[in-house]
Amino acid sequence: MFAGYSAGELTAIFAMQGFAGLILFSVFVLMALGLAIIFGQMGVINMAHGEFMILGAYVTYLVSNAFATHLPDLFSIYFFVAMVLAFLASGALGMLVEWGLIRHLYRRPLDTLLATWGLSLILQQIYRSVFGAREVGVTIPNWMMGSLPLTDMIEVPINGLFVMVLAVGISVSIYALMFRSRWGQQVRAINQNRVMAGAVGINTERTDRLTFGIGCGIAGVAGSAFTMIGSTGPTSGQLYIVDTFLVVVFGGAGSLLGTIASAFTISQAQSVLEFFLSGSMAKVITLLVVVGILMLRPQGLFALKLRK
Amino acid sequence: MTDFSKPTMPGMSRRAVLAGGAALTASLFAPRGLRAQDFPTAAVNTTGLAVTDSTVTIGILHSVTGTMAISETGSVQAEKLAIEQINAMGGVLGRKIQFIQEDGASDWPTFAEKARKLLVNDKVASVMGCWTSASRKAVLPVFEQHNGMLYYPTFYEGLEQSPNVIYTGQEATQQIIAGLDWVNQTKGAKSFYLLGSDYIWPRTSNKIARKHIENFMEGCEVVGEEYYPLGHTQFNSVINKIKLRKPDVIYAIVVGGSNVAFYKQLKAAGIDPTKESPIVLTISVTEDEIRGIGGENVEGSYACMKYFQSLDNPNNIAFVDAFKKMWGADMVIGDVTQAAYLGPWLWKAAVEKAGSFDIDKVREASPGIELPTAPEGYVKIHENHHLWSKTRVGRARADGQYDVVFETADLVEPDPFPEGYQ
């Protein structure tokens, strides 16, 4: 398939293809981080993760409209405001959900799965009633939509860069939070021994709520960022859910590093396969390989071997 | 409910025949149309449909919930508008149209179930409905078994011709061929990259496009053909492949949420449709879809349709006004929405031509029905139950509307089983 192309063209294509893989990787990381925190640290399966993302996207849509009407001069930077608000909105909803729903089900992980699926249906219907059944068009500031020509042939999409920077930024912040902050210490303590953590004075309820909130908040930011590359509609969240879960499970629950490594592996596999095969087959093969590996190594890529 | 047990009055049949003849000669849009008493219920409804002396009931069957609700909302709105307008003009054979709306819920078995309900329980005189081919395929046996009449609005892949369906949208050749010829002749395009969501309509359409490009367009070639699962949101790899192949035209039949992702990523990757290098040509993006994608992302790409909201003719201006008045000033109207609007009108015309609500008579009367008042201009029902209509090419503007840059001189004949394209 590469016959008849100059070395320069091929280099350019491979560079851009590598970059496409990195963008996909960043997208996966953003999708999965929030879920990984919630699943890994709390053992809760949040099937409404996609809907929390879409909440972030709708917040972005509202903010963009507000800026367009009231602050047109500042439109080019509205996105940053939108991301912060998306984080707060999804985070707040997450904490509310934790309070009303999740905390009653900590001992029944399969039931949280069903309950959050129910929640996702409700959220979808609410979005539909509020924003209409159709997708909304989120206007992205012009500077974010173009591409940076690196050479004559290599062009780098700015929104891709933005997603990458965001993914790195959020990963680093989460890492810092988990391993440098008091909250992180408490979360890890609770994860290891809930009763003991409670006994030594950690407010497990508050920490849980905060953890769930942060996980959902990150989903909101991801959703906000994805308005640049995807659609915003009541059911758009469903598009991400299978990929997201596979990334988290493949990485091994409880390991944020594993999630990132798994996002990298899956994204590269998919991106390379998509280049050489048709899109549908690439997707099927990627999923099959992931499921196959999971069957051989159910604990995921990076789970620790622990003493029972 | 209709009282079907009403005894037939003597001499009824002769009067009915006379009345039918009157309807034939009556103009289709006679103001304050026909009077119900000229068309006694027992005569115009011999098969027990839901027709009373003052009303006739039809069904609307679209998805209000689920993923397809996004697309089908416009169709529902257009059908309701048409029904309201027809009622304001005096109804059909003097009877007001009532409608029963059912939700297909984006789920094909549900469509079949609701179709059965409409036909068997509600005895509706016709059904305006369905959007996806899958939903139509699911209800088709139901309509054929219970002898209903479906007005199906979506442009689709063809390969079908049912006596129980009137296809008010284009079949594939009507949408594809003229557009390809146009881009070849006016833009000099020679190489095409075909891309689509992975299901039957894009695959069949691309098959027709490929046959046309390879067999009927001199010196033209297809340099790539790709399909992505419905709902796919990552197109960077295929965009790179497109860059590698450098086609003159990207022929895109991507649908739904994927559409949004595709155009945003295309633009971000430096393929700005306004530069027309390559040209982006699509048959899956109407004004409706642009709302979700964002006009600035699609601007400059070309779409092949039979209808654009910006069509400048009196019919359309009145239609757009009425639609916005009924559903809000910020509404947009896409190709399918207009086709859905035709449904009730075509049915009314056929009923009045037949002088009867009976399905068999309506079917018989349908071929040859003309609708000079259609927003898209003049249309006519073909023997094969599809519509003669024009093919148009529009260029997307940043505000989400299309500038019509080309239209075929004549109506294009529908050909659901095109020779040489199989």
Added chain:
Amino acid sequence: MSIHQTSFVLSVEDLTVSFDGFKAVDGLTFYVEPNECRVMIGPNGAGKTTVLDLICGRTRATSGSVRFKDQELLTMREDQIVLAGVGRKFQTPSVYEDLSVFENLELSYPRGHSVFGSLFFRRDAEVKARIEEIAETIFLADLLDEKAAFLSHGQKQWLEIGMLLIQDPELLMLDEPVAGMSVAERKKTAELLNRIIDHRSVIVIEHDMGFVEDIATRVTVLHQGKTLSEGKMDKVKNDPKVIEVYLGH
């Protein structure tokens, strides 16, 4: 050691397991003779429970060998090990709370252990007689129809012992069988254990030294995954190393 290999019921040789570099059991070697009651003691974290886990296949060993009557256990599945004749009682009572005492015992009855065997298993007179006999032994004859969930802590421990007994294992491994029991229950349990260890080999983990002295044939003291001392209770009790790390405080 100079005893012939074949006379041992269990030979554990050079058994090692490491969790991400941490050696919980480190080159452990010991032998259990027929009808011996071996008690393992040692401070928390010495690796006692891990040793039992390794023998019964719950944890996979990193290296070494565990032979039970000339069968290598390390390559066998848990259920195969059990069917070979090794029974295991866990530290916390683990009985099936949703089932009755009778059903709990029945599930341990050594017949119909395959899928279809259990599907077509018949509750005949022989089964019932055996279950009633065991129930008598474990002081639960009157509670056979009670749900296990309603038993007291001590009764659950007995039930679990009964579930082992009905399997009639040659080697029985008990992890802290009297933990959490009242004084009265403890006495009864000691009596019970003394009765059931009669014609089989037993490995017991226990902290209660009085209880240990009651039942032990030999004692192994574990410390940091290794044998610190081994032998008769009297000898071990007076071993200065043992006194330092364990008994002394």
Added chain:
Amino acid sequence: MQSDRKTRFLTREEAIYFGLLAAVIFLILPMALDSFRLNLFGKYLSYAFVAIGLVLCWGAGGILSLGQGVFFGLGGYAMAMFLKLEASTPEATAIQSTPGIPDFMDWNQVTALPWWWEPFNSLAFTLVAVVAVPVAFAFIIGVAMFRRRVGGVYFAIITQAIAAILTILIIGQQGFTGGVNGITDLRTLKGWDIRSDEAKEILYFVNAGLLFACLFAAQYVRRSKLGRLLIAMRDQEDRVRFSGYDVASFKVFVFCLGAAFAGIGGAMFTLQVGFMSPTLVGIVPSIEMVIFAAVGGRLSILGAVYGTLLVNWAKTTLSESFPELWLLGLGALFIAVVMFFPNGLAGLWSEQVRPRLRKLFAGRGAGATPPAAPVPANSASAPDRPAAKAAAE
């Protein structure tokens, strides 16, 4: 409770419950409903097969599969392939470029019947395949997963991914599968027109009969030692293992049994609805089937049938009158069942209704009333009022 501790297939109480359900399905529904509604309930009942399987896997065995749609789909597709071949005689498909093959193949330039379609010309083979294909598939998944002790949430997510994969595959390979449209326009079974009202009524009773066969099979399993082992495994998996059972093989068995039920349900769905499509395979229907079982009571096989009927009936009714409310209602139902009625309708019955009834009749009845079980593991459900109301309509 019997002092003789006999393992009875049905207790007297359970026999009454089975009888009531039989009365509802075989008598009340057919008498109260017109042909259209009866066919609808027939469709619902075909989902009930899956729900019964889920009760065994999930309620009894603790294995939650979010991919039961896969097995439902495989059974349904097997049946649809047979019916499609019968409908695709060379005469009926004369206008195609290759007559004698299914129409969707012709549209996709497939010029010969693929080899793996050939056996589906035989009804006998098809009937075997309806059960065997889902079971074989479940066996492979089950062995791979349960041998490696994948369970709980991981199993749920992996089965969900498998449902997603299969959906994409079916849609993508439309030349062989009919793609997103599915296999449609099925007409006759060995010359018998399955679309007529009489045929639909007969199929309803066939479906109901098979459902009871599956119910009895499920009841037998629950009554057997294997049934008690499943409950034991759910609560104390390690203990079962150390009682000398190969836990994985039991899980594989019950998973395969659930798949077999689902396959039969799928085939009956195809026969009654007249087509099969990938929308029945995917993630959403798979999860909906779990909610059927959850609403009925995840521990009660009869409850699963009532739950399926109730949810589907509510779906049809609600979406007829308030389409917007349906999703809200379904979502709220998920949450309510999980949070407040984890044992579903069957739980409500055995924890709330039955004790009160007993109290009401106490004194008249002989002997002491045994305490109601906190978990109705062995109890069945009685008809719930809404379903009865549905029947009365």
